[in-house]
Amino acid sequence: MLEINGISKSFGGLRAVDNVSMKISEGSLVSLIGPNGAGKTTLFALITGFHKPDSGTVTFAGNDILGVKPSEIARAGMVRTFQIVQPFAGQTVRENIAVGAHLRHASRRDALDRAREVAEMVGLGDRLDQDAADLTVAGRKRLEVARALATDPKLVLFDEVLAGLNPSEIRDVIPVIRAVRDSGVTILLIEHVMQAVMSLSEYTFVLNQGRLIAEGEPRAVAADQAVIEAYLGPGMAARLKGQSAQVPA
Template identity: 75%
Template sequence: MHDASPILDVAGISKRFGGLQASNNISMRVPQGGITSLIGPNGAGKTTLFALITGFHTPDAGSVRFRGEDITGLAPQEIAERGMIRTFQIVQPFAGQSVRENIAVGAHLKIRSRAAALEKAEDVARKVGLGDRLDMDAAALTVAGRKRLEVARALATDPELILFDEVLAGLNPSEIRDVIPVIRAIRDEGVTILLIEHVMQAVMSLSEHTWVLNQGQLIAEGAPQDVTRDPHVIEAYLGKGMAERMAKQAADAVGGAHE
């Protein structure tokens, strides 16, 4: 990692739920100003880690530092006010309210005035491609529209760091291609981004550094193109048998090429 003073420093975080060790001694340092990612198979503990970082769960051990300040155990609202916000996998707009009003909910974290919050909502809506749907009932948005709304609500809080939890899940390839520049533009405005993502195309094109989580433990980290070639990572995603078959096929192909 290239940044000596990370915006987020997670050190030895562990969390157990009953008999399940959801997070096991996880440490990661997120550099300021970039886009980094967290990948891993379903049930690896990615969303739990986000919840631990942002105050929705309290870790059993370890610490979370944001901009050098220890925020371990603080409530989500306090963490959001300091400038770290997360999105959720399941997007739930406030039905019966317009897109503008939904985004203004995020703006109200730091803006008291109703008029100023609505103005901020309009500005953010344009940035995420919802400028033409400001007066629409948020519940009537498509899946892609709801994902953009979730991004907008987070952005409206004026964050320094956004944790995106599968913001591209459920989108088709052309919708994914449309949202990727939106995420880049947020980074270009100076907001640091850490994303959980299953869409590898997005991880490869967006992310400078990725961590791989499996069964609550970090098993690899590095540039996405290197990490996805790591045998341990392939095995975590595909299972031991499939990983071995793929390795054998690759070896056979190389052997065949030399004959």
């Protein structure tokens, strides 16, 4: 469904994304992990048309989408969420979601009806008439998911939809993400919450300093020495490895 080949992007002298290649199959739920500043969100921006890569190709549903506007990419069926959720001021939850629904529904009535359906799917059905600005952090995260789903996408790129949530809220949102995939939507998610990565994703890519350093099943990736060093630093990783080697069997 989505194929990225040799994507690179520099900002000044900083190589934010360096020769990254990935393939996402239709119907899959794939995660992209890595330490802060690894280039994950920049990669999302390159995939969805918000930034233009210096080199490489992006193919979605068999079509080259380099240089295509984000709005047209969304119309083709690929949308993304954003880390910082900003509801439209002075609008209800229903109206916020309807903004996304208008991509497919010209009629306001149809868009509002679609907004209600999506709100119920993500657990906001009882807050449709609430001012979106009054939602909790967890509610705003659900709203961001809902606005993306209202566009009736084929592929959604979720950018840290669990960030800022407490453990109980994370447990509540994980089934929502799983239900999205089960409904037929392919998912690529950036996530730091390893509980979610292990629970949800079937395959994981690891980005560090703009480069892919590992990929595979989540548990295998989490045990990869290069991945451990990327998160903890070589010194701490070596100390932990030494301590584990000293523990009697």
